[in-house]
Amino acid sequence: MQRVSADDVKFAARRLTGQVLETPLIQNAALDRRTGGRILVKAECLQVTGSFKFRGALNRLMQLDAEQRRAGVVAFSSGNHAQGIAAAAQRLGIPATVVMPRDAPGIKVENARGYGAEIVFYDRITDVREEIADRLARERGAIVVPSFDDPYIIAGQGTVGLEIVWQARALGMEPDACIVPTGGGGLLAGTCLAIKSENPGVNLYSAEPAGYDDTARSLRSGRRETNPPGPATLCDALMAPSPGVLTFAITGPRLAGGLTVTDEMTIEAIRFAWRELKLVVEPGGAVALAAVLANRIDCRGKRVVIVLSGGNADAASFARWIVPAAPECQVVEAGG
Secondary structure, rough: OOOHHHHHHHHHHHOOOOOOOOOOEEEEEHHHHHOOOEEEEEEEHHHHHOOOHHHHHHHHOOOOOEEEEEEEEEEEOOOHHHHHHHHHHHOOOOEEEEEEEOOOOOOHHHHHHHHOOEEEEEEEOOHHHHHHHHHHHHHHEEEEOOOOOOOOHHHHHHHHHHHHHHHHHHOOOOOOEEEEEEOOOHHHHHHHHHHHHHHOOOOEEEEEEEOOOOHHHHHHHHHOOOOOOOOOOOOHHHHOOOOOOOHHHHHOEEEEHHHHHHHHHHHHHEEEEEEHHHOOOOOHHHHHHHHHOOOOOOOOOEEEEEEEEEEOOHHHHHHHHHOOOOOOOOOOOOOO
């Protein structure tokens, strides 16, 4: 098994300096009042492409030699990794193909295509995206870039955690806990490496949607669990079938626990972020915020960092989420 270390994250941070945004660590009085703690919000929804995925994608593609760059890359993703790969490939002049589900949010498809990537669609039920990506890569001599189980991807995503450490210290604060949305675990693994290397006493938690809580269940069992077939979730970005081999080897011994939220809790978090933080957050990016708002973790008297991992929300869906259905009103005619 390939190894990833905190030093790899630091190397990635140096490599990506000036290439990615240092997203803000936001304080909000309304959130502190609501939770009883001091909450800091890492707004990766403001990153290039609207999610943390650009960090890992660019770090990985920067490793390719000239011949590999000419041959191009293939990725598979429900959207955010697709956009990250497309944008990184465009910046480096590399041909990119992304395999995306037919039901991916339109904004993610449009953005990936806008960055110059070729889109190949698949059916979540009948097709195996990895097989499609492998076939395309063989036909083209291209490199397959996985969305999370890759050392350079993990290291690149871990730069989020390094920024959290530096920014919290600039505010005179050492966090008690940090909550990170997770699907396959690339962001979570990199953040664990970064934060634990700088502050071993921080308690790290995964946040996942109900029905796709494979990391939480894996922590309880001590082995990688797979999500059984079940209903869909609004959190399309977090529908990985199980934690990665590399990622779980990192997160398993470092996490304090796993938090699970419902779609209803996630929608409330999206509304809160829009109303109080003035941020657009997609469902998968909002689960850590949902966990603290729904008291899935006791924040009273604690200093807690939460990551908003993505903001690529479809406009029509977002409008429905932030404006609750109004009750029917009785119309009274004016008269004498």
